[in-house]
Structures are given as C-alpha cells and as structure tokens.
Amino acid sequence: MPSFTVFKGSKDGSIQQSETKKNDLTGDQVLLKVTASGLCGTDMHYRTADMVLGHEGVGIVESLGPDAKYLKKGDRVGWGYEHDSCGHCEQCLKGSETYCSERAMYGMADLDQGSFAKGAVWREAFLFKIPDSLPDEAAAPLQCGGATVFNALHTYNTDPVETVGIMGVGGLGHLAIQFASKMGCRVVVLSGSDKKKDEAMKLGAHEFVATKGAKEIKVSQPLNRLLVTTSAMPQWDLVMPILAPGATIHPLSVDEGNFSIPNMPLILNGITVQGSVVASRYVHRRMLDFAARHNIQPIVEKFPMTQKGIEEGMAKLDKGEMRYRGVFVIE
Numbered sequence: 001m002p003s004f005t006v007f008k009g010s011k012d013g014s015i016q017q018s019e020t021k022k023n024d025l026t027g028d029q030v031l032l033k034v035t036a037s038g039l040c041g042t043d044m045h046y047r048t049a050d051m052v053l054g055h056e057g058v059g060i061v062e063s064l065g066p067d068a069k070y071l072k073k074g075d076r077v078g079w080g081y082e083h084d085s086c087g088h089c090e091q092c093l094k095g096s097e098t099y100c101s102e103r104a105m106y107g108m109a110d111l112d113q114g115s116f117a118k119g120a121v122w123r124e125a126f127l128f129k130i131p132d133s134l135p136d137e138a139a140a141p142l143q144c145g146g147a148t149v150f151n152a153l154h155t156y157n158t159d160p161v162e163t164v165g166i167m168g169v170g171g172l173g174h175l176a177i178q179f180a181s182k183m184g185c186r187v188v189v190l191s192g193s194d195k196k197k198d199e200a201m202k203l204g205a206h207e208f209v210a211t212k213g214a215k216e217i218k219v220s221q222p223l224n225r226l227l228v229t230t231s232a233m234p235q236w237d238l239v240m241p242i243l244a245p246g247a248t249i250h251p252l253s254v255d256e257g258n259f260s261i262p263n264m265p266l267i268l269n270g271i272t273v274q275g276s277v278v279a280s281r282y283v284h285r286r287m288l289d290f291a292a293r294h295n296i297q298p299i300v301e302k303f304p305m306t307q308k309g310i311e312e313g314m315a316k317l318d319k320g321e322m323r324y325r326g327v328f329v330i331e
C-alpha cells in the first residue's frame with residue numbers, strides 16, 4: 001500500500017504536512033515520485049480548504065497498475081487540473097473532457113492528494129510524458145498555467161495575423177506572451193505598472209501598456225483577442241474601446257462574483273466572451289510539443305517542497321512579488 005507526504009491547506013491558511021495512504025494500484029493507476037510542482041494563482045483560493053494543494057505536477061513513474069499500457073517505470077510525466085472523466089459522454093467523446101459532468105478536478109475530487117507532495121497516484125490516461133528538452137521545474141508550470149493559456153489561443157483558432165492582448169504578467173500571462181508571440185501574433189501586454197516591461201518585451205511582446213490609474217487605455221492597434229490573466233477581473237469599461245470589432249475576450253481569472261460587462265459596446269462590435277478551463281488532454285499534449293519545439297519555458301523561482309518552502313512561496317505570490325512562477329522542488 002503506497003503512502004507519501006502531502007501538504008494541505010487549513011482553516012487559518014497555514015500549510016499542514018500530512019501522510020496520504022493509498023490502496024494497492026488497480027486499473028491504470030500509476031504511482032509517481034513527485035519532483036516539482038508549480039504554484040498557480042488558483043492554489044491561493046484553496047489555501048484555507050482542508051485538502052492537498054497543487055495541480056502543476058511533474059514526477060517519475062515508480063510503479064504501475066495492471067491495466068497501465070503506455071508508461072513504464074522511470075518515465076517522466078506531468079499532470080494538471082483534471083484527473084479523470086467518464087470517457088463515454090458527448091463531451092468526452094469529442095475530446096472536451098474538461099466539460100464532462102463526471103470530471104474529477106482539483107478542488108472538487110481527490111482531495112487527499114495533489115502536487116504539493118512527495119508522491120501521488122493518478123490514472124495513466126491523465127498523465128503526460130514530458131519532452132526531454134523541458135527540465136522538471138520548467139515543465140511543472142505548463143501543466144496548468146501553460147495549458148490554460150495555450151488552450152485559449154489554440155482551441156479558439158488564433159490566427160497569426162491577429163493582435164493579441166495579454167492582460168496580467170503573472171504565471172499565466174508570462175507564458176501567454178510567449179505562446180502568442182511564437183504563434184506569430186502581434187502581442188500587446190497590459191500590466192498594472194511599468195515594472196515588468198523589459199521582461200515582457202524579451203518574452204516576445206511587441207507593445208507594453210501600464211494600466212494602473214489610467215482613465216483611458218491606448219494601444220497602437222485594436223486587439224482581435226484579449227486573454228485576461230489577472231488575479232481579479234479588470235475594469236471592462238476601459239477594455240472595450242481597445243477591442244477590434246469581432247474580437248474575442250477570454251476571461252481566465254478565477255473570480256466568484258458575477259461577470260458584468262458594458263452591453264452596448266459588446267453588441268455594437270460583435271464581441272465574443274469565451275470562458276474556458278485548463279485544456280483537454282489532446283490540447284495539453286499539443287501544448288507540450290509546441291513549448292518544446294519553440295523553447296517556451298516559464299521564468300521560475302524555486303522553493304523547497306517543505307511546509308516552510310510552500311508558505312514562503314505563497315507569501316511571495318500573495319505580495320505580487322513572484323517572477324513569474326513559483327516552483328516547489330524536492331531537495
């Protein structure tokens with residue numbers, strides 16, 4: 001019976017170390033030794049929940065259940081937000097298993113394990129082989145952050161001639177700049193202040209606009225697409241005037257409140273608002289290939305995978321000082 005160390009949230013927001021025990025492997029279950037985990041903005045929402053945190057995992061296959069077919073001991077794999085789905089509903093059949101009504105996702109299922117841990121047991125069907133050129137600490141943030149922004153761009157048919165806005169230069173945003181730029185788009189970054197300008201330009205941005213306190217946002221070309229990757233929803237009345245007719249907004253921020261947007265500019269300019277959550281496995285795999293081919297890697301800050309290391313990383317992200325993705329590594 002496998003058992004491993006895990007790190008959980010708790011009522012007061014402190015991180016608790018605990019042990020998770022699993023039954024012997026059945027079906028296509030795979031036991032992993034975790035090597036690295038990204039710290040996503042969404043983990044901050046679950047910090048006060050009694051559950052194991054983390055959903056940007058990378059690890060090494062230790063052992064496999066009787067029905068596992070494709071992986072072998074020693075393989076390096078990643079996993080993200082979704083751990084299982086029914087496999088036979090319409091959403092699953094069309095490769096949109098992220099919208100399966102029986103999906104098992106972070107925060108809703110498998111609360112006894114996550115990627116802030118030293119081990120995990122997941123289904124082989126929801127694990128991704130990591131391309132050799134991506135080190136563990138670079139591959140981890142791609143498992144949710146990278147997958148989420150690539151999905152918005154790829155699944156909704158981003159065209160290389162588009163001007164794509166990326167709002168928020170955090171874990172998701174700094175990857176989105178690289179993906180959109182490598183897809184051939186003109187990339188306009190909208191960030192709170194000027195602090196991240198140099199790095200955003202180095203990552204592939206063509207234009208950078210600081211938005212804090214602005215009464216009006218000015219861009220040199222209207223945006224055909226806008227990925228909102230800020231940790232809070234933006235002021236939509238400032239955003240609508242910089243959108244081209246027919247533009248698509250991807251509001252990716254996790255925000256419990258209602259979505260409220262000026263109605264007339266939406267109607268008169270034929271704007272689409274496209275929600276989405278992470279990526280299906282098909283898109284996730286393509287994302288990893290694309291990232292490896294174009295050398296798209298996060299800029300990371302490493303912390304030890306310990307109670308103290310996790311609390312330090314979360315405190316830094318909370319203060320807005322992370323550049324640009326925290327990664328916990330087993331020392």
Ligand SMILES: NC(=O)c1ccc[n+]([C@@H]2O[C@H](COP(=O)([O-])OP(=O)(O)OC[C@H]3O[C@@H](n4cnc5c(N)ncnc54)[C@H](OP(=O)(O)O)[C@@H]3O)[C@@H](O)[C@H]2O)c1
Nearest residue numbers: 041042168169170171172191192230231232253254277278
């Ligand atoms: N839809 C999905 O599937 C999905 C998947 C993963 C994450 N998410 C969500 O996406 C959001 C971003 O995640 P992340 O991991 O990239 O977080 P992050 O690293 O904290 O980045 C968020 C960025 O938002 C800006 N920001 C910070 N505080 C802000 C505030 N109070 N108001 C407005 N903007 C603020 C900052 O960028 P600037 O300094 O450039 O302004 C910051 O770097 C989170 O809400 C997360 O829960 C959604």
Ligand SMILES: [Zn+2]
Nearest residue numbers: 040042144145
């Ligand atoms: Zn995430």
Ligand SMILES: [Zn+2]
Nearest residue numbers: 086089092100
């Ligand atoms: Zn299904």
